[in-house]
Amino acid sequence: MRCAISPCVLIGCLLAMICLPAAWLTGAEFDPDRFLKQYCAACHQGEKPQGHFSIAPLIGDREFTPNSTQWLDLLDQLGDRAMPPADTDKPRPSMEEYSQAVAWLKEQLAAASGSAGRMTRRLNRPQYNNTIRDLLHISHRPADSFPQDLGLEGFNNVVEVQTLSPFLLQKYLTAAEESLALAITTQPEPEQIDIRYYPLPPEVHSGAKPLKPSPIPLKDLLGKQWPAYVSRSIQLLGGNYPVNQAGMREGQGPHGYEMVISQDGKSGQRGQLMFNTPLIGGRYRLTVQAYATPRLEKDGRPIPPQGVSILGVSVNGEDVQRIAIPLADKPQPFVCEFTSDHSRTQVYLNGATEVNKLELKPVPNLVITEARLEGPLYDAWPPASHRAIFGAGGTDATPEILRRFASRAFRRPATDAEVAKYTALCEAEIRQGASPLEAIRVGLKAILVSPHFLFLIEPVDSSGRLSDYALASRLSYFLWSSMPDDELFQLAADDRLHLPAELEKQVARMLQDPKAEAFVNEFGGQWIGFHRLAEAAPDPDIFPTWDEDLRRAMLAESQQFFRHVMLENRRLTEFLLADYTFANERLARHYGIEGVQGGALQQVALPADSKRRGGLITQAGVLTVASQPTRSSPVFRGIFVLEKLFNRPPPNPPADVPALEEAAATGEAQTVREQLARHRADASCAACHNRIDPWGLPLEEFDGIGRWRKMTAEDLTASLQDGEQITGAHDLQDALLSQKDAFVAGLAEKMLLYALGRTLSWSDQQAEPEIVRQVAAADYRFQSLVQAIILSPPFQNR
Known part of the structure; x- marks a missing residue:
């Protein structure tokens, strides 16, 4: 446990030690007790030691452990030459004496540190979501309902503070069921939805009676009674301005909508367009034709606008995109894609204005001329999520299906014993009356709640070096917060991933991949x-x-x-x-x-x-x-x-x-x-x-x-x-x-801790000088730091 006050107060004592002849600071001749008594006792003993810090517990202490936090903190101060201060009357060490004292402390700490031990971290919330996305090819975020990840040293993927509660275990079961329900389809190819919504001018629908929606194209409605509009009048959000704007629909598919597209021109006012449409689960595309126009004076002259019109898109209450709409004289298309996991989906378009609230000047009008909803979008049927599990075949080849799925979920080849265990589980379900598909669901669910899926288990060889499969996972969860892709799996299978040239190539590739947004x-x-x-x-x-x-x-x-x-x-x-x-x-x-x-x-x-x-x-x-x-x-x-x-x-x-x-x-x-x-x-x-x-x-x-x-x-x-x-x-x-090298050293420590998912031992920190040297030699480029970390012993070994 750390003392109530910073160990910094002891630095003056330790640096005073350095003023002794160099022989006192090397090997077995170093005597901590003698130095503490001679240089620290006057101030840091008795009932009221200065700075609330007493040296009494340190006298006779020879236990340097991997968690000797006081000594590590003291070494930080020695490395910075922070004590005694420049303006103190205490003697300051020479560079030679300082270096010898630091070397002795490093020697003791390195000898006590040894291996960090076999700590197995589990997937945190972002890693779980991303792994489900890439394993099953679905846009689903089940881990958002998991308990919050605890943090240590600024990061939420550190094993020392990870817990595994009964509540989380239940969440794993629920997440596996929900994810498989979304990934596996038993339905025929669905009907495509392609619906366009148009606003209608007030003079057209004013006083009219509501009629049922109709798919009659807009061009055929000219000169006829409007067959579709919204009967409800909705006020602007945050305002008191009634709007009688309505809309019509054309196209194919289910419908249900309310429409308000308007802005009163004052800061903070919003308009709203809402689709309340029955949709099957899948990916959809919303294309909005919109533009912004300046407001006009009474004589028709445009008023120079203040601020920017913003089109906000939300799905089922969650904001998915904000689009800045520029001033223009005609509509332009703006596209947003989203995933629906609900049987009835609400899509909102909210008009807002980005403007300084103190500058109550007229803002641009947001004009929406059309909104088009298409989906579900897929390249082939069954969708990729279904094919990722079953391939091109059906549900008959149960062992092959389970082997393929478990090998990707476990991020290394599934063993014969594992495949036999999951196959037996499916066969037991069939004997109890389950269909082949229902039985396979049980086996797949068991795989998704296995420790080999939930934890990053890292096999090593006799020398302690990570296997290529474990290296692939460590690399992908470092840069992507997700599982390895096919290229990493293949390199691991070929036993080539550990080669330095191949690792450097993969770093360059992975940082350019969209999945590296997780690293950002x-x-x-x-x-x-x-x-x-x-x-x-x-x-x-x-x-x-x-x-x-x-x-x-x-x-x-x-x-x-x-x-x-x-x-x-x-x-x-x-x-x-x-x-x-x-x-x-x-x-x-x-x-x-x-x-x-x-x-x-x-x-x-x-x-x-x-x-x-x-x-x-x-x-x-x-x-x-x-x-x-x-x-x-x-x-x-x-x-x-x-x-x-x-x-x-x-x-x-x-x-x-x-x-x-x-x-x-x-x-x-x-x-x-x-x-x-x-x-x-x-x-x-x-x-x-x-x-x-x-x-x-x-x-x-x-x-x-x-x-x-x-x-x-x-x-x-x-x-x-x-x-x-x-x-x-x-x-x-x-x-x-x-002090750019000190900055690179600090950043390297942060990045290495994040990459390993654990706090750094003293032996881990011995890699820091070589990392800094490589980065400096590479002109301090970003990729050189990532590459140096990946090639370092702490990253390569367990």
Whole structure:
């Protein structure tokens, strides 16, 4: 268990040790007790040791274990040469003495670390959903109803915190049944639905009586009584404007619909178009013909529009797409595909406007001239999901069906004993009166609840190296959060996947595959933390320009920035400083960047003469997450740099240290800078705040939602631990770039932990210098880091 205060308070003692002759710091001559008593006892013994830390438990301690967290934390401080501080009167070690002390600690920790042990992780929620998708060829997300995955060190796939409750076991059974019901079809080829919905002008249907819908083509209705329209009048969502807009339907298939397509032109008003249509399970395509037009003055002159019209598509209450509709003089097609798992599906089109709510200017009209619904879409019948299980044959060849399915589900060839066990289970069902198909369902379900499906079981050879099949799974769950594809399976079968040249080829291929979007969202999202934007709640009284459109734009910027660096194999240093970002009109306006129009995200060049923006640390989403609801937070922002960029997070503060707001309430300090200075004056806080504050204070030129603001140089100046003074984001970015190898090392540790799905042992961390060396030799390119991790001993071995 960690002590209540940071082990940092002991660093002064340990570094003081380094001032002794070098012989004291090598091999068996190193005597921890002597050093502790001679250099630490004066301050850290007795009833009231300084910093609430006593050396008494360490005297006589010779137990270096794989979980020697205090020693690991101390080694981090030694590696940073953080203690004693540059301004202390204590002697500081020479480089030779420092290196010898570090080498001794590394030797002890490496000897105690050994193997990480045989920890078997299970699929987390995203991995389960993606595996069901790729195994059964269905768009179904059963794991969304599973208990939330717990997180450790920032990631939710870490085995040390995974649990297996009775509730989750029941969910596995239900998920297997639901997934197989969607994948297997016993129905003949379904009738195709192809329905078009049109709005009708008010003068046509005003006062008319409702008639039953009819498939008569629109062109045949001219000059006749309209045969189809909606009888109900629906108000705009959030408004008080009655709309008598109706619509008609033509085409084939079942129907049921309500239609409202209108906007009153004021910010926040929405229109709605809803299809309430009986559909069979499958994939559907919705094509909307739409455009936006400026509103008109009373004399007919167009009013310059403010904001962007947004067409939102939701299916059964879940948002599936938001489409920016540009100004135009005629309709354009916009396509959205979705999957229906319900017998009766509700499809909504919502009209909204992306606009600053303080600028109550006229917004563009959203005009929808046609909505077309087609489906279910499939290349052949039976669909791919059915064929993935049964192949081209029927249900007669039970052993072959089960062997093929189990081999893909278990991600390695099923054994004869396994196939015999599942075949016997099916035969027992048939003896009890089940049909062949019903019996096979039972066998398939048993496979989907097997530990070999639910867990990532990794066979090794006598040397501890992963088998090629286990390597294929480790690789695919690292980059895709899903099972291997046919190419990886074939390479594993040929015993070629472990070859370095083949692995490098596969990394390049897999990162370009659409399934690598999981790496953007799962690794990128948890590393950068942009998923936390959903929880951000800036005070609307203090930040009145904050709204959902800005939140979405911030999220999209961080996602696209990571995606771009990955797909284009850019330099990792662009995470620290880049001369571009991604923004739409709303976010560009927030940044004060001119010339960006529309709701679509686009790459934006940042001014060459300014480094106020560029890289992760100046993105509005990162700055917003690293803020309090009412103000910016140099502490949160400093912690972001230490934790996310260098993987050197500070420990939690002592329980008896008040938050900055509490200190301010007592009148003890007036400004955040003054409060932080008071924290640093306290010995209990100084060790950590001397590390945190210098990275956060220069970012005070950005407010609580990431807007730039003018501040004095004094407010933005801080001294790094090596004594270098930096002022503002410009200097901070230069300081980060000067430590790019430390950044790559921290990122490598984060990525390796995510790839292995477990915390790193000390022996794992010994691979870090070689990874950094390979990345530096490859010009710090993104793919070089992924390749170096995959070729490293921790990734290749159990």
